[in-house]
Amino acid sequence: MEAEPRELDREDFWAACAAPAVEALAACATPEDVERVRVRFLGRQSPLSLALRRLRDLPDERRRQAGLLGNRTRTALEEALRAREGELSRAAAARRLEAEVVDVTLPGRRPALGHPHPLVTVRREVEAIFASLGFTVADGPEVEGEWYNFEALNMPPDHPAREMHDSFYLDARAGPDEPPGRLLLRTHTSPVQVRYMLGRGGRLPVRIIAPGRVYRRDEDATHSPMFHQVEGLLLGQGVAFSHLKGVLTEFARRLYGPQTEVRLRPSYFPFTEPSAEADVTCAFCGGSGCRTCKGSGWIEILGAGMVHPRVLEAGGYDPERVSGFAFGVGIDRLAMLRYGIPDMRLLFEGDLRFLDQF
Numbered sequence: 001m002e003a004e005p006r007e008l009d010r011e012d013f014w015a016a017c018a019a020p021a022v023e024a025l026a027a028c029a030t031p032e033d034v035e036r037v038r039v040r041f042l043g044r045q046s047p048l049s050l051a052l053r054r055l056r057d058l059p060d061e062r063r064r065q066a067g068l069l070g071n072r073t074r075t076a077l078e079e080a081l082r083a084r085e086g087e088l089s090r091a092a093a094a095r096r097l098e099a100e101v102v103d104v105t106l107p108g109r110r111p112a113l114g115h116p117h118p119l120v121t122v123r124r125e126v127e128a129i130f131a132s133l134g135f136t137v138a139d140g141p142e143v144e145g146e147w148y149n150f151e152a153l154n155m156p157p158d159h160p161a162r163e164m165h166d167s168f169y170l171d172a173r174a175g176p177d178e179p180p181g182r183l184l185l186r187t188h189t190s191p192v193q194v195r196y197m198l199g200r201g202g203r204l205p206v207r208i209i210a211p212g213r214v215y216r217r218d219e220d221a222t223h224s225p226m227f228h229q230v231e232g233l234l235l236g237q238g239v240a241f242s243h244l245k246g247v248l249t250e251f252a253r254r255l256y257g258p259q260t261e262v263r264l265r266p267s268y269f270p271f272t273e274p275s276a277e278a279d280v281t282c283a284f285c286g287g288s289g290c291r292t293c294k295g296s297g298w299i300e301i302l303g304a305g306m307v308h309p310r311v312l313e314a315g316g317y318d319p320e321r322v323s324g325f326a327f328g329v330g331i332d333r334l335a336m337l338r339y340g341i342p343d344m345r346l347l348f349e350g351d352l353r354f355l356d357q358f
């Protein structure tokens with residue numbers, strides 16, 4: 001008969017089985033650590049389980065007593081493990097909550113909102129005014145042929161007015177299906193008049209505006225090598241200079257206010273006859289004279305005139321039957337006046353410190 005293991009009867013034996021587990025439990029930092037302690041100290045090969053298995057060999061009376069001690073130890077250990085595990089998972093949850101906390105009372109972050117460029121704002125306003133007067137929007141290419149940019153507009157190759165338009169020429173000529181000549185960056189939006197007339201095939205009415213970029217070799221505070229114009233063209237039967245003045249006055253008053261006056265000064269453009277330049281009452285001083293209008297009380301905003309018979313012919317219209325007017329507005333100048341911008345180049349530098357002010 002095997003020596004009876006007396007140790008199983010002793011409370012301190014069972015306490016010793018549990019002690020390292022209690023110590024390991026104290027060192028646990030996560031619920032996973034606790035699970036490892038459970039396997040090691042309550043698993044099938046743990047000293048406690050082995051001791052409990054040895055209870056079978058004891059005689060009845062002692063087995064009951066020792067069993068009581070052993071089972072109490074196991075229950076206490078299980079209890080301690082559960083408690084520790086609960087404690088650690090609550091702590092982990094609290095840490096997670098802490099880390100993920102969202103203060104719903106904080107004000108939101110505003111996304112940086114963009115806005116239209118001041119030139120776009122002014123262009124849209126101009127378009128809206130003319131749309132309400134029955135004009136539609138047309139456009140044409142920025143790389144243009146000499147014929148459209150000059151010749152069809154009554155500026156033959158040796159015409160001195162070509163020098164007024166210091167042009168950017170390309171190293172290329174118009175294609176085989178186009179009127180012959182060099183290609184250039186258009187110096188004004190007037191070639192759109194010709195393109196539109198030709199596309200219209202002699203029909204009336206013609207009532208368009210054509211906003212777009214134009215290019216000239218010129219740069220200072222009031223000139224930029226790239227700038228913007230809005231061309232206007234209206235053709236019909238019996239269209240007279242008074243109609244031109246009426247439309248321009250309506251345009252200026254809608255843009256700058258009902259008190260605005262329009263003054264037409266005789267001028268010269270090869271593609272209109274008679275020609276005029278239009279001034280409006282200076283928006284800064286109301287006409288009394290200031291720095292912006294150089295003391296005159298007037299500011300020039302556009303060129304205009306009655307479409308020259310040769311231009312009507314080039315566009316396929318009979319000057320005996322059809323008349324009309326055309327105008328060309330510098331939108332950059334309109335924007336400068338509207339917003340008090342002292343240097344045109346500011347409009348094209350893309351500097352947000354400038355643009356954010358609009």
Ligand code: PHE
Pocket residue numbers: 187188189190232269272303304305326327328329
């Ligand atoms: N094309 C002219 C310019 O660029 C403006 C203009 C257009 C004048 C239409 C008269 C008629 O200066």
